Amino acid sequence: MYTIAHRGASGYAPENTFAAFDxxxxxxxxxxxLDVQLTKDGHIVVIHDDKVDRTTDGSGFVKDFTLKELQTLDAGSWFGPEFKGERIPLLEEVLKRYHPEIGLLIELKGHASQIGLEKAxxxxxxRFSFSIHHIVQSFSIKSIQTFHEMYPSVPTAIITRPxxxxxxxxxxxxxKSVANYVNIKYTRLxxxxxxxxxxxxxKVFAWTVRDPKTAAKLQDMVDGIVTDYPDFISKGG
Incomplete structure (x- = not known):
């Protein structure tokens, strides 16, 4: 069973930053x-919301920033002063840092502005040999279908609330025509x-678990648990 760190260890550090990933x-x-979107100038950055307001000291839509502009923003202080200066990472930087030791579960954000995200x-x-350790997911079955048609060798997942x-x-x-996994909200399981x-x-993943009791209950039921607290998952389970 996979332990899957939700936006990194986001219970302990600001989500989607190297602090949380480390x-x-x-x-x-x-x-x-982690979550990915395209910048105004076509770079793939790691951020969840379509706007930067919640997790940085900036304001506005991700799609309206160039990479250079995004990298001037502080993506850590909102979580705690000790994380001041954390930046919005590039997906390429994350791959370079952890490949092939740790896999990525990459969520394609389905905003209408994200044309070409699947291909990018x-x-x-x-460039990283289509490692089987990486899985691409989305709430949008259309997005996953597009990705799967272009890159059928890459495992995919549909996120769902049945x-x-x-x-x-x-x-x-x-x-099953386009995905290998369903990632299901744990309260619906x-x-x-x-x-x-x-x-x-x-195969079945469960998202997003934030307490040890639920993690323990699910460990023998599913193929992976998405959690803000990776240390809640017993490796012996």
């Missing part, structure tokens, strides 16, 4: 989950849901 690495995480991410991963504790067969057919996914050839 702590996750020290905690022997298997995968670092796939081309970058190709209604009524189950998938329809139509959903499962759509998912049940054994029937997990079983139906696996019967259709899909």
């Amino acid at each position: 702590i996750a690495a020290d905690m022997n995480t298997d995968l670092i989950e 991410v796939g081309q970058l991963l190709g 209604s009524f504790g189950m998938f329809s067969q139509n959903q499962l057919n759509a998912y 049940n054994r029937y849901l997990i079983s139906s996914a696996r019967k259709n050839g899909l």
